Amino acid sequence: MLRATLRSFLAHKGRLLLSALAVVLSVAFVAGSLIFSDTVSRTFDRLFASTAADVTVAPKDDFGSRVATGAVRTVPAALADRLARVPGAASAHAEVRADNVTVVDAQRRFLGSTTGAPTIASDWYVTDRSPVELTSGHAPRGAGEALLDADTADRKHVRIGDTLTVMAQPGTLRVRVVGIATFTTTNPGASHVYLDPRVAAAKLLGSPARATGVTVQAAPGVSDAVLKQRVVAAVGAGAYDVKTAAEHAKSSAEQLGTFLDVIKYVMLGFAGIAVLVGIFLIVNTFSMLIAQRTRELGLLRALGADRRQVRRSVLTEAVLLGLVGSTLGLAAGIGLAAGLIRLMGAFGMNLRAADMVVGRPTPVAAYVVGVGVTFVAAYLPARRAAAVSPMAALADADVAGVGRPLRTRAVVGAVVGALGVAALAGCAAASRTASAASLLGLGVVLTLVATVVAGPLLVRPVIRVLGGAFPALFGPVGRMSQRNALRNPRRTGATAAALMVGLALVGGMSVASASMSASFDQQIDRTLGADFVVQNANFIPFSEEVTDRVRGTEGVGLVVRQRFAPVALRLPDGRRVTTTASGYDPRVDDVAHVTYVGGGSAAALAPGGIGMDADFARDHGVRLGSVLPVEFPGGRRAALKVGALTDQDAAEGFGMQGGVFLGLATVERYVPGGQDTALYVNAAAGTDADRLRPRLERALNPYPQVQVRDQADYKELVHDQIAVLLYLVYALLGLAIVIAVLGVVNTLALSVVERTREIGLLRAIGLARRQLRRMIRLESVVIAVFGAVLGLALGLVWGVCTQQVLALQGMKALAVPWGTIVAVVVGSAVVGVVAALLPALRASRMNVLAAIAHE
Amino acid sequence: MSTPAAEHAPGLSPADGVAARARGLTKAYGSGETAVLALDSVDVDVVRGRFTAVMGPSGSGKSTLMHCLAGLDTVSAGQVWLGDTEITGLRERELTQLRRDRIGFMFQSFNLIPTLSAAENITLPMDIAGRRPDPAWLEQVIDALGLRDRLRHRPAQLSGGQQQRVACARALVSRPELIFADEPTGNLDSRAGLEVLGFLRQAVDELGQTVVMVTHDPGAAAHSDLVLFLADGRIVDEMERPTAEAVLERMKRFDGVRAAVEDTGRGTDGTGADGERRG
Structure with missing residues (x-):
């Protein structure tokens, strides 16, 4: 056997x-x-x-927040001297490292990564554990010299002797590249600039007495754990984050x-x-x-x-x-x-x-x-x-292709489908995001299973319609191809299912992302009142100089700064909510249209004031005038009085739970040394916004990290960010299509073999090869379009339900990208034509006599 | 392409010309020492308006002869004409058109496209050509073959005899110059077979159609005007106005010769053919 x-x-x-x-x-x-x-x-x-290093001492990270405030957390540089004297320490080094600098070359080109990896400036301090080594030039000496990492130098064509501008939080410095440092291990993608250790702290942190951390090396015979204990004893428990080499490696790996x-x-x-x-x-x-x-x-x-x-x-x-x-x-x-x-x-x-x-x-x-x-x-x-x-x-x-009855499929498909529709209906009616999302997931899976199971039952009615015009358009060839596709519904259904799955995903995701775009558009239309927004694409803060430049530009009227701050709110219901708050200058109402349910911006942005989303406040028992204990990084605490409750639909969509906002002065007080994330700019009275724009752009020319955007540009930026999601979807689609094409090819090839005699007969009574090829091509097209129609229909339902879930997060607009959908249907017809190429060729090459004699 | 169907109007006096002709028609399979001659320099004239039967034992080359005359198969040597058109040397596309427009086919089985109704099958060659069948003629053929109430049926819903009648209608409806029928009764019971033969006979007698039928059934051959006997790739005999008994007798002699050859233990082709020719 x-x-x-x-x-x-x-x-x-x-x-x-x-x-x-x-x-x-x-x-x-x-x-x-x-x-x-x-x-x-x-x-x-x-x-x-x-x-x-054997032991690393860093500022206490009690928030775990990744939000970019622009502020650099520091420790006193003198800590290194103290730790060097800890028993068992061989040496201690005060590390200076700023992760949020901007580096620009002489042509004002941005040297940082475009994918969001940080640009890092640090002191040049080489030990046997350094991941870099100096491969050409010499180490930086004095404030005017720097090293650049080899990967960035290669990518941006920077050579020794070139001048770079490094924009750090305390200010901008111009440096000459005097050497290239090459990674001996893997560079995770960041761009690195190294400065002379004697000037690094002053230039990057604003004070020679500060450091971003201290690394301590153990003396021979002292284990990392023992050294850590002694370091903790020396600096006091809870004051700093102290980690052994292994712990540090682990937390770094976790971040990555x-x-x-x-x-x-x-x-x-x-x-x-x-x-x-x-x-x-x-x-x-x-x-x-x-x-x-x-x-x-x-x-x-x-x-x-x-x-x-x-x-x-x-x-x-x-x-x-x-x-x-x-x-x-x-x-x-x-x-x-x-x-x-x-x-x-x-x-x-x-x-x-x-x-x-x-x-x-x-x-x-x-x-x-x-x-x-x-x-x-x-x-x-x-x-x-x-x-x-x-x-x-x-x-x-x-005769090939007699189907068995589809009764079981009908029953199973109907039952599973009904459950799936019920789940989707439940999801659309749900009022809580978590339960809606799980109902959505369940509904998607069930309706997919139901459609796959019942697919063969849909073949007949759907293809009757899809191929209905074939006999009129393509004569007997069209008639035969339509009937061939109908011949074995089970097979046609299974073949089309492969395409259906991929296209259902694409349909659902494209409806969801179009709805997101539309919702953000509405939101931007409704809230953004400024003539221009100055910021970069990744919400990375920029240096003070940008703000100064903008303020100094002729024709600029109002400038409202925005700054992020991680906060933890202690709420009346006993919950502690960690979120990101936005700090604004006063007169925010002149650059944004905010709907106040209670209070107003004056009270919320005043020192000691805070504002938040009305729904969030209600959920947590916060009222206008409540005084909330608020924690900031570095152990700073404040009691802030709620001065405004606002109606913000999309705050959650932007990932900012609670829509918390406060005065920029308050942020500056509790998160000192921060940098601005965005500037909302209005033209001065009597200045045309269109005139102002080129001036602003000229003024910001040395700062390629920020761009000037009006409302339309801002929408485009949001669309581009959503589009990243779409690219992923299209890649999935591509893969699904490749496999689906294989499926269609497979089915057609086997059908051609099964129908050898029939094809022989057709050729004998005078069907030309061209006509035979067209017949197979049309059959393929009708199968592919059937899969596409089924998939897109399913995807549309999913997309609409997904939008219902998103609506709970404030994204209320529903948009169906009809253009994409039509393109996908047309594309699927092309897929059908491509899939039919080989089987059609094979059929048309068939020897007529052999085909007639075929048993 | 002109309308050859019109040139060949039915009802002309029989034997007024040649519908198909072959000269020195040779068909070999394989090459060199292993070559097998399926047709060995055959000369044949198919007379217009007559019912010709081709008989012979299996392997005699009768199907190959039909395939070559119908432009389904290529020839190794010799020439074939359909009417005035020499089809040897025509290109694939021209041959396809020729089969579509000037020839009708009936096969032993699997004659119909299973996805098409009887009516659609009947008009298929004309549909493919993009020509409209002459409605009066179509009605006449359908009625003649008794298919009126079967037109909407799919082949799977028809009996074997009905299927062959549909195939016959398909062959007739475009008024081809020549109908080739390859064992058209081979899969039918005797009553249905007789019916089909009756229709072919009728087509020749009443419509002036030319029919060439390949068969190994003497009873079927008896319906023809002329029987050509084929053996080992050659036409060895012919019989006008045959009867079943006479044909059977003739065929028995092939068997007799074969038996004799086997008895003497000299099984070569040459001797076999010689023996037949002597007989």
């Missing part, structure tokens, strides 16, 4: 090829993402472990981990799509192979093979396919990981492909996914094969 199985596997290897490709793709994404994230985390673990997790989940998302779509393809292939081999299987049964043996034979074939696919997929995954590593290099993160890590779980996962998926997908067809009666061997080979 095994020999028969092997023979059959080899005999059908051409037909199994496309299924194998689906397995390869799924496994490649699984393996690739595992290898990539293993490689990255191994690389950084090594980097952090090898470069961390969130970014890497995103990549990992994206990759696994791709793998998921590939697996899901691949399953349809494999189920379909095996079903068709078994339908074609009915007589052969009947013969096996007639010769005495029992059902179990037949089933096992088919499943063995599936496992073989899975093994071959997994092996190839593993290899492709290694290639994919290598490609990703190279891609990260283009973004400035230099990983070395040679350091690629293939952990033991990777091949295990690859084979489990590959073989598992194939086995599961082949299980139903195998059962069907086992059910073939021995009589099938004797009966006349029946």
